[in-house]
Amino acid sequence: MEITVAVIKEKKGPFTFEKVQLDGPRPNEVMIKITACGICHTDLAVRDQIYPAPLPIVLGHEGSGVVEAVGDEVTKVKPGDHVVISYGHCGKCPNCLKGSPSYCYNFLGLNFGGCRTDGTHAHHHGNEVLNDFFFSQSSFGTYTVAPETNVVKVDNTVPLELLGPLGCGIQTGAGAVINSLKPGPGSSIIIFGAGAVGLSAIMAAAATGCTTIIAVDINPFRLEFALTLGATHTLDSRQSDFAEVIKAIDVNGIDYAVDTTGRGEVINAAIYSLKSKGICGIIGASPTPLSLDANYLVGKGLQLKGIVEGDSIPDVFIPQLIALFKAGKFPFDKLIKFYEPADINQAAEDSEKGITVKPIIRFDLLNENAS
Ligand SMILES: NC(=O)c1ccc[n+]([C@@H]2O[C@H](COP(=O)([O-])OP(=O)(O)OC[C@H]3O[C@@H](n4cnc5c(N)ncnc54)[C@H](O)[C@@H]3O)[C@@H](O)[C@H]2O)c1
Numbered sequence: 001m002e003i004t005v006a007v008i009k010e011k012k013g014p015f016t017f018e019k020v021q022l023d024g025p026r027p028n029e030v031m032i033k034i035t036a037c038g039i040c041h042t043d044l045a046v047r048d049q050i051y052p053a054p055l056p057i058v059l060g061h062e063g064s065g066v067v068e069a070v071g072d073e074v075t076k077v078k079p080g081d082h083v084v085i086s087y088g089h090c091g092k093c094p095n096c097l098k099g100s101p102s103y104c105y106n107f108l109g110l111n112f113g114g115c116r117t118d119g120t121h122a123h124h125h126g127n128e129v130l131n132d133f134f135f136s137q138s139s140f141g142t143y144t145v146a147p148e149t150n151v152v153k154v155d156n157t158v159p160l161e162l163l164g165p166l167g168c169g170i171q172t173g174a175g176a177v178i179n180s181l182k183p184g185p186g187s188s189i190i191i192f193g194a195g196a197v198g199l200s201a202i203m204a205a206a207a208t209g210c211t212t213i214i215a216v217d218i219n220p221f222r223l224e225f226a227l228t229l230g231a232t233h234t235l236d237s238r239q240s241d242f243a244e245v246i247k248a249i250d251v252n253g254i255d256y257a258v259d260t261t262g263r264g265e266v267i268n269a270a271i272y273s274l275k276s277k278g279i280c281g282i283i284g285a286s287p288t289p290l291s292l293d294a295n296y297l298v299g300k301g302l303q304l305k306g307i308v309e310g311d312s313i314p315d316v317f318i319p320q321l322i323a324l325f326k327a328g329k330f331p332f333d334k335l336i337k338f339y340e341p342a343d344i345n346q347a348a349e350d351s352e353k354g355i356t357v358k359p360i361i362r363f364d365l366l367n368e369n370a371s
Pocket residue numbers: 040041042168169172192193194195196197198216217218219222237238260261262263266282283284285286307308309310351354357
């Protein structure tokens with residue numbers, strides 16, 4: 001069938017809209033009419049070729065939509081179901097079988113390969129190769145197909161256009177707290193970076209009973225905003241009395257830290273803010289190797305924990321986040337600004353400039369216009 005997609009054709013180039021052909025679903029695949037798709041920094045990192053997925057490509061990995069058709073072997077969903085599409089994982093390797101699908105042995109190919117693992121595509125643009133299956137979904141379009149594995153059925157009483165970012169950025173921040181660090185009630189936690197991922201971590205910390213929640217950023221508006229989402233303290237990472245302020249909050253330091261900035265000096269500040277036996281979760285994409293004081297880590301018994309996708313099992317965790325949202329304990333809708341498809345490049349720029357925390361593109365507007 002003919003669909004409309006946003007394509008990145010060249011490194012650092014704009015999203016351009018193209019009419020392309022989409023194949024129907026294979027036996028293990030689901031065809032989805034896309035309602036909306038969030039923009040995550042990983043889309044922009046591929047646009048800029050910091051992550052080397054092949055171009056031209058249909059990006060988008062925070063899709064939500066309605067099941068249009070299913071392949072013969074699909075049992076999880078049926079046409080009409082509301083779904084969120086999350087990251088690709090094989091479901092069969094040892095890590096998938098042990099309940100850690102974000103460390104799937106096939107993660108790279110399934111998320112950044114630019115095609116199915118057998119090398120085929122579902123999107124076709126004349127004789128040109130059009131790379132797809134980005135995060136096993138390529139959701140910047142009016143329709144897509146995705147394997148059943150990463151399609152998550154969701155509560156159809158919640159507005160579907162809000163839900164796509166639960167498939168990546170929001171589950172990453174919330175999962176880092178709820179699934180990875182698991183702070184007990186009354187714990188203290190410090191979150192570096194108050195963007196989509198960090199603010200989700202702050203909301204999760206508040207929802208799970210942390211009583212000291214320190215938001216750190218360099219953007220004063222984001223720090224103000226963090227206070228409305230559960231942060232109890234805010235700090236600018238550049239302020240000269242940073243260490244003294246932490247000591248004034250707790251002379252022994254903080255129980256848990258989360259870094260979403262990927263910056264070496266910030267990760268070191270996160271480590272130095274911890275109390276003995278503290279744990280620092282690392283989420284942000286780092287452009288350079290990290291330099292660490294190993295003696296300090298040893299002496300304090302500290303742990304560093306790399307975290308992909310919030311250690312979440314999407315079929316389990318996304319419904320949990322929706323339940324918290326419905327209970328008023330995880331107001332992630334406050335992070336969102338909707339954009340029309342024609343404004344997708346503006347949405348990307350607003351996200352990079354820190355104007356919008358989580359942009360979502362309403363592809364249902366194109367579907368409405370087409371029908
Ligand atoms: N590990 C994963 O599975 C995973 C998943 C999704 C996103 N990510 C990564 O997480 C990171 C954060 O994503 P996001 O969407 O929240 O990005 P974002 O740009 O919305 O947020 C980053 C925040 O860090 C702040 N910041 C920048 N420099 C700082 C400094 N020196 N000190 C303190 N704060 C500083 C920025 O002002 C911004 O608010 C990105 O690198 C993204 O690629 C990782």
